[in-house]
Amino acid sequence: xxxxxxxxxxxxxxxxxxxxxxxxxxxxxxxxxxxxxxxxxxxxxxxxxxxxxxxxxxxxxxxxxxxxxxxxxxxxxxxxxxxxxxxxxxxxxxxxxxxxxxxxxxxxxxxxxxxxxxxxxxxxxxxxxxxxxxxxxxxxxxxxxxxxxxxxxxxxxxxxxxxxxxxxxxxxxxxxxxxxxxxxxxxxxxxxxxxxxxxxxxxxxxxxxxxxxxxxxxxxxxxxxxxxxxxxxxxxxxxxx
Amino acid sequence: xxxxxxxxxxxxxxxxxxxxxxxxxxxxxxxxxxxxxxxxxxxxxxxxxxxxxxxxxxxxxxxxxxxxxxxxxxxxxxxxxxxxxxxxxxxxxxxxxxxxxxxxxxxxxxxxxxxxxxxxxxxxxxxxxxxxxxxxxxxxxxxxxxxxxxxxxxxxxxxxxxxxxxxxxxxx
Numbered sequence: 275x276x277x278x279x280x281x282x283x284x285x286x287x288x289x290x291x292x293x294x295x296x297x298x299x300x301x302x303x304x305x306x307x308x309x310x311x312x313x314x315x316x317x318x319x320x321x322x323x324x325x326x327x328x329x330x331x332x333x334x335x336x337x338x339x340x341x342x343x344x345x346x347x348x349x350x351x352x353x354x355x356x357x358x359x360x361x362x363x364x365x366x367x368x369x370x371x372x373x374x375x376x377x378x379x380x381x382x383x384x385x386x387x388x389x390x391x392x393x394x395x396x397x398x399x400x401x402x403x404x405x406x407x408x409x410x411x412x413x414x415x416x417x418x419x420x421x422x423x424x425x426x427x428x429x430x431x432x433x434x435x436x437x438x439x440x441x442x443x444x445x446x447x448x449x450x451x452x453x454x455x456x457x458x459x460x461x462x463x464x465x466x467x468x469x470x471x472x473x474x475x476x477x478x479x480x481x482x483x484x485x486x487x488x489x490x491x492x493x494x495x496x497x498x499x500x501x502x503x504x505x506x507x508x509x510x511x512x513x514x515x
Numbered sequence: 516x517x518x519x520x521x522x523x524x525x526x527x528x529x530x531x532x533x534x535x536x537x538x539x540x541x542x543x544x545x546x547x548x549x550x551x552x553x554x555x556x557x558x559x560x561x562x563x564x565x566x567x568x569x570x571x572x573x574x575x576x577x578x579x580x581x582x583x584x585x586x587x588x589x590x591x592x593x594x595x596x597x598x599x600x601x602x603x604x605x606x607x608x609x610x611x612x613x614x615x616x617x618x619x620x621x622x623x624x625x626x627x628x629x630x631x632x633x634x635x636x637x638x639x640x641x642x643x644x645x646x647x648x649x650x651x652x653x654x655x656x657x658x659x660x661x662x663x664x665x666x667x668x669x670x671x672x673x674x675x676x677x678x679x680x681x682x683x684x685x686x687x
Contacts, residue, residue: 384573
């Protein structure tokens with residue numbers, strides 16, 4: 275998103291300068307030359323001072339816009355979100371390292387996976403806000419196609435809520451306000467229910483568990499602004515017989 | 516031995532399209548019988564069950580601890596726990612000794628020991644795939660993918676006792 279925006283700006287600042295001069299009459303060079311009483315005809319001996327002035331206006335404007343763009347780039351690079359959340363669905367038996375697990379439908383085993391989560395909270399206040407926004411680790415799977423169960427779910431008690439095909443796990447019960455980083459893992463077991471579909475994925479995220487749709491939408495925008503998420507989902511593919 | 520596959524059902528489940536025999540184990544679980552030796556029959560059962568909106572039962576290590584607890588409460592003996600990989604000889608021996616004392620004395624501390632060892636093994640991605648119980652002379656087998664084996668249909672109610680939820684959410 276950030277890269278796309280910067281790319282778009284970098285290819286459009288030059289025509290943008292032309293448009294600013296042409297349509298909105300933004301003429302930085304003219305303003306300077308007027309205020310300093312520079313006589314272009316005298317200096318350049320030109321027959322067409324208006325054209326030259328406009329060209330210089332565009333050039334100066336393009337230079338200024340480019341300067342702004344470069345400053346914005348530096349600013350965006352420096353701008354770090356106060357919370358980092360990394361969630362990965364790992365399969366220790368997966369040799370391929372391409373985040374996918376092959377499943378034999380004929381063998382129909384229950385297969386365990388590890389969901390690892392690492393959180394870094396730079397500002398304690400933001401941690402409190404995320405708690406307030408009910409930010410949860412979520413595990414979602416293709417409904418009907420997979421059965422999924424968290425091991426030891428009794429132990430976590432209120433922290434785990436299952437809604438349809440999504441598990442919401444609240445990390446906040448076990449994290450105190452004073453902690454700046456936290457690491458935990460959940461073991462999940464899955465099973466494939468049918469082979470009408472041959473590929474699907476178990477997706478993880480960090481989002482609000484608030485019931486009210488509007489509040490949830492707003493909370494998720496806030497969470498997105500405050501949290502740098504690094505998510506690693508896992509694809510489940512059926513082995514060909 | 517009769518083989519059954521355990522599924523979870525929603526409240527509005529109708530058994531249409533799913534093969535028989537079917538046994539309602541508890542409020543959420545149904546057991547469907549099938550021929551163990553016929554691979555196609557099992558696969559077809561999975562397909563028809565999922566079309567009927569059923570989901571397979573998954574039993575995690577902590578679920579097995581609960582099931583073992585239920586076995587002890589209901590005077591069933593635990594014969595053996597099979598794992599996905601072969602265990603080190605000393606861990607194997609340890610588990611056997613805990614199971615022996617569990618079967619003899621029915622004490623709570625042995626359950627905690629089982630819970631602990633299953634938790635530790637899970638760290639290494641070692642988990643129980645099958646637990647075998649005995650009820651006088653009859654065997655009852657429960658696999659972690661929800662397959663159960665009983666020697667006579669009269670033992671269905673024992674299966675019911677084993678899968679009984681002492682704590683909320685055993686089977687989701």
